[in-house]
Amino acid sequence: MRMLPTAPTSGAALKTSVAALALALALAGCSTGSTSAGTSAGTPSAAATAAATAEADDADTTAAVAADAALVTEDTHYDADDLSWDAAEEVAVTVADGASTADGDGVSTDGDTVTITAAGTYRLSGSLTDGQVVVAAGEEDVVRVVLDGVDLTSSTGSPFVVTSANEALVYLADGSANTLTDAGTYTDTGTDAPDAALYSMADLTIAGAGSLTVHGNAADGIVSKDGLVLVAGGVTVDAVDDGVAGKDYLALLGGTWDVTAGGDGMKATNEDEEGRGWFTVYGGQLVVSSGDDGVKAATTLTVNAGTVEVTDSVEGLEAQHITITGGTVGVTSSDDGVNASGGSSTTTGGAMGGMGGGSMEAGDYTVTVTGGTLTIDSEGDGLDSNGDASITGGTVVVNGPSGEGNGALDVNGDLTVDGGTVAAAGSAGMAVVPGAASVQSAVQITFGSAVPAGTALQIASSDGTVVGAFVASKAMASLVFSSAAVTEGETYTVFSGGTTIGSAGITEGTLDGAEELGTVVAGEYTQAAGPGRR
Secondary structure, eight states, X not given: OEEEEOOOBOOSSOOBOOSEEEEOOOOOSOOSOOOOOOOXXXXXXXXXXXXXHHHHHHHHHHHHHHHHHHTHHHHSXXXXXXXXXXXXXXXXXXXOTTTOEESSSSEEEETTEEEEOXXXXXXEEEEESSOEEXXXXXXXXXXXXXXXXXXXXXXXXXXXXXXXXXXXXXXXXXXXXXXXXXXXXXSOOSTTSOOEEEEESSEEEXXXXXXXXXEESSSEEEEESSEEEEOSOEEEEEESSOSEEESSEEEXXXXXEEEEESSOSEEEOOOSSTTOSEEEEOSSEEEEEESSOSXXXXXXXXXXXXXXXXXXXXXXXXESEEEEOSSEEEEEESSOSEEEOOSOOEEOOOOOTXXXXXXXXXXXXXXXXXXXXXXXXXXSOSEEESSEEEXXXXXXXXXXXXXXXXXXEEESSOEEEOSSEEEEEEOSTTOOOOOTTOSSOEEEEEEEEEEOTTOEEEEEOTTSOXXXXXXXXXXXXXXXXXXXXXXXXXXXXXXXXXEESOSSEEEOEEOTTOEEEEEEETTOOOOOSSOOOO
16 A cells, blocks of 8 residues: 655636555456546546436436336325315314314214214314314225315324324325424323324325425324325324334325424334335435434335435444435434344345455345435444445445444445446545445545545546546545446546536536546555444
């Protein structure tokens, strides 16, 4: 390992100085891509080629997502026909303190409790300062409750409870604003008693173009003890414990969801039944701030499209199997950013393919990225799998930990990179590189001292073509970079400074005004010893 002294450097966009550089290169295997022709140090980054490839991948992903969305009805209770009904058959219900009324059958009022007992569509309006709406229908009944300007508060428990039905649909009327607020302490704390402001024992669907604000003052915000499908709406949830939870499955199809939770943000919980406990994001926009895990599934967590932004968490995404095929995912975590772990039996591993497992066991856990954009800012491990990890497309950016006990990448089994663009920055003590089975090559750069946030690093081929440009958003001691533009066995020169289009993450740049730091050879790695925390 060579220590290459560097001098302060300046650039038109970002100015940085790096004290010393020790370079070793990582990633065995042959590249399937090639660098574009370049003739000078000012040649634009070959990342543009990778970006074009990513756009093509996104187009393919969009088509796949459309197909997936069509299959939602096969995997869940949801049926798009549930969103259409004859308005003439609606039962109008007006809720008011001591004066709630209903103009049809299937619903009754008793003081400040409104109870729906039959299938049908019920349009609710008005407010209760201390009351409850209960759906207690037959096991074959589908109940549609249209919230059209409803404000429900309970001083003793949950203001909206589905105790029985085949399926309950909460529809937010177009242009309406609705609020559910539960008690700070529940009177009934039995085993099967509600513990959320919106609580359902039956399959639950939330849809409509209106808004809903849910205050979970005692524990959770929205809970289904069966399946939960989120179709549309502008929903804001703040909860003392978990924000939104579906037991058997959770499907996010659309809408805007802003969840603040003291516990987990949004999750699927069933870990006991085969084929259950999954969470799939088919679309929509989800923003989570949580005191524990941000987005979680007991078995499989999949992001096919849409936006998932975990702004604060202990662990950002967590499940036994995590797959990202499209969309945009951003994670900020105080521990692991993306963590494939859980209660699965393990098999003895020890395979050093990803140089993250060491002597740790590799179990039945996976992280798979085939498309989309994944950006991680973690204080623990960035992308962490207690089994294998595979990247075949998309863009993965990790701004990992500064502590030596964790790494930007941490894989117990095999880490394979066969496509996409990857930049993983973090501490040097736990640096992990792609395994020997990888098709696409990479470079590994290790610095003699921490490189400050805002530093632009550019990697250029022998003809001056910039094959990769990266701007650190945190201090880093190492960087692993892989793209189709990096060719196994080729020598690359590393520069600091110069001009970059973006101010963070993977970007494009030119070498005008950049300072040369040294050279690396693609596929030659200095691997760290031992795994990080899990």
